[in-house]
Amino acid sequence: MQSSVTVCLLLLVFPVNAHVVENFEMCMEYFYKGHVPEWTPNDHVHICQMFNNRYHFATLYDTTNRIPVYSAYVVEDGKSSDHRWMVEPQLVKQEFEEANMMTENSLIYKHRTLDPKDIGTRQATDDDYNKRPDGYSRGHLNPNSHHAGDASKATMTLTNIVPQKQSLNEKKWKDHEDTLKGWAKDNKENVYVLVGAIPSKGNWIKRDNQPGVNIPDYMWVAHCYYNKTSQSYESGGATAKNVENKIYKCTLSQLQAFLQQHNQVAAGQLFHNDCYVEQAAGASAAAENPCDI
Numbered sequence: 001m002q003s004s005v006t007v008c009l010l011l012l013v014f015p016v017n018a019h020v021v022e023n024f025e026m027c028m029e030y031f032y033k034g035h036v037p038e039w040t041p042n043d044h045v046h047i048c049q050m051f052n053n054r055y056h057f058a059t060l061y062d063t064t065n066r067i068p069v070y071s072a073y074v075v076e077d078g079k080s081s082d083h084r085w086m087v088e089p090q091l092v093k094q095e096f097e098e099a100n101m102m103t104e105n106s107l108i109y110k111h112r113t114l115d116p117k118d119i120g121t122r123q124a125t126d127d128d129y130n131k132r133p134d135g136y137s138r139g140h141l142n143p144n145s146h147h148a149g150d151a152s153k154a155t156m157t158l159t160n161i162v163p164q165k166q167s168l169n170e171k172k173w174k175d176h177e178d179t180l181k182g183w184a185k186d187n188k189e190n191v192y193v194l195v196g197a198i199p200s201k202g203n204w205i206k207r208d209n210q211p212g213v214n215i216p217d218y219m220w221v222a223h224c225y226y227n228k229t230s231q232s233y234e235s236g237g238a239t240a241k242n243v244e245n246k247i248y249k250c251t252l253s254q255l256q257a258f259l260q261q262h263n264q265v266a267a268g269q270l271f272h273n274d275c276y277v278e279q280a281a282g283a284s285a286a287a288e289n290p291c292d293i
């Protein structure tokens with residue numbers, strides 16, 4: 001009796017809070033109709049991004065390149081909110097009970113025996129980004145401008161960040177983010193987004209002359225939503241080279257072809273049922289692909 005009470009109490013104190021998780025089961029709502037795109041296997045971990053005891057989006061994270069593969073989220077309206085940069089405690093030690101993302105300082109404060117150096121073993125740290133080359137910024141995959149309050153603060157985890165060319169981040173990429181937000185504002189249905197980066201072969205923010213954080217070659221973004229007014233599905237994709245301030249727009253299937261070419265997605269769909277877009281047989285191969293950059 002005594003022990004079962006203890007077990008119950010322990011369960012109350014430590015709820016099922018795995019946050020670096022086996023799959024995205026606990027944060028499926030950020031994928032259109034719960035469809036998780038199938039990715040080429042690698043050193044990837046699934047993060048259900050938790051802040052202030054709530055999930056806000058999902059990230060597939062590459063622990064070798066120390067950048068996200070993609071973040072999946074739903075665009076929201078409202079005024080964005082800032083926070084100091086955070087990290088993922090369970091990427092430091094899976095057994096850490098902290099389910100919430102937190103700043104490196106709070107993590108060190110909570111775990112006095114933790115060597116601060118260990119924080120960056122499987123993820124990027126603030127120190128890495130402070131050493132980024134000139135002309136690069138902390139580029140959000142899931143942008144804080146697409147959310148308000150806690151959901152916006154939750155985007156301030158470095159597991160959602162890549163070294164992104166500053167001009168691209170502040171101009172053309174931001175313009176595209178604003179477009180997506182405009183659609184979310186107009187639309188009464190959720191706008192689902194998948195946004196990712198493709199790592200480079202040898203371009204790094206270095207740590208003591210060793211590879212630290214990969215500087216990706218490309219960024220990409222895909223969207224899918226149902227337009228209630230026109231009663232039709234709207235979808236599309238875009239790519240950008242992380243060296244120029246330019247964005248290339250295309251269809252979902254063209255984006256998928258680009259990702260396959262770069263060994264990103266395994267065969268399959270980015271969104272449930274390809275966001276209900278009729279696929280003309282062979283059309284994407286025959287036509288010129290604007291996203292193939």
Ligand SMILES: *[C@@H]1O[C@H](CO)[C@@H](O)[C@H](O)[C@H]1NC(C)=O
Pocket residue numbers: 182183184186187227228229230234
């Ligand atoms: C939805 O469809 C209507 C009618 O075609 C169009 O005017 C509107 O711009 C569309 N909204 C979005 C968010 O795509």
